[in-house]
Amino acid sequence: MQAPPAPTSRFVVVLDAAHGGDDSGGHSGSWNEKSVTLALSVRLRSLLEARGIAVVTTRESDTTVASEQRIEIADHANAQACLSLHASLSGSGIHLFASSLAPTEPAHFEPWRTAQSASITRSLALAGVLNSALLHAGMAVTLGRMALPVVDSLTCPALAVEVSPDRTSGESPVDSLNDPGYQAHLADALAAALLEWQAEEGHLGAGPS
């Protein structure tokens, strides 16, 4: 979904539901990663918009969106936070990944594949805020840094959020990831974290015009 560029004075969050259309992402039987990421994106968008935060999404349905298109949408939004949403049957809890690029000073033109390096310090700060909120919500969190094709090219503070099964629930991994209660709990925690990030970024009360 192509959104018009947002003015820089607004607090904007980009939600990138990874995969979609021809690209199912991870899959096992009838379970598809693309469905979980879209459901989480829709749920989180509703929560954020209800709190007055402008949200730009890279897709709103089961459509194929190329990586370059996702990057263009996010970079044109002048967002203060970009979350690339993923899901995996491996591991447990929530995995937060920041780019492994080394930080650099912001420049007028950033190389396409390493544009995130100018924002990595803020991305790590954003990871800290999300980590605190998720732990506060009682969720297991692991933090890491990795080369990620889409995140590495984003100019906003960006993280990949990977949802893995809640191993403490007693449900099967597929049931856990498809559990609306688990998704709602995660979306609530992420929304709370982004509100806190909004306050830290100095956008208190700067809702959409």
Add this chain to the structure above:
Amino acid sequence: MIPRYQTVLFFLLLAASILMGTILWQLRNREHQHLLQGEQSTPTQAPQVAPAEQATLMVANDADDSLVTRALSLPLPQSPNARARAILDKLLDLYATADASHPVPGGASPTSPIDQVFLLPVRTAGIAARRAAGKNPQSESELAVVNLAGAFAANHPSGIETESLTVLSICATLHANFPRITEVHFLVDGQQRETLAGHADLTRTYLTSDVAVTRGAQP
């Protein structure tokens, strides 16, 4: 008017040509298959007569997203490339076991999950300066090119964490056993591929120095 015997002769020669062409095509295919099978059957297990040596595996652990050092005694071949491949095969064998800390079923394929490992000198801009300084113009650092088997990549679980742990444990294991390896690049079936199973970037060259810093790092 063409005599009948010439017509018959023509068709006989034509049939013979087609038959010979078919036989040649089959022989070519058979030889090609033999060649491919020969590549696949390159020994990855060291001969048992080789003395056992200490190898260090950096084993991924999904529980805490970490790499755990594990020392093993293995019979290893002398060639550095074969040696690197044998050590990585052992690492991926561990991931294929039932109680693996980082389960990757692809490691259990009947053929080796690693097709080849090539160790190459890293090209540096300071070759002339090194030569002028009386040093070996070749860089002391090495690039490892790890050619993964397509079956291993196809069966690898999808996910950022699981894919990154596999990639980083391979990089860390190579560096632990060959300290000169500073860079690692991945291929799948000899071709560059965008991701391992949809997430971990395989188009970039990984620096082993980054691996040590980033795993377990708290943002």
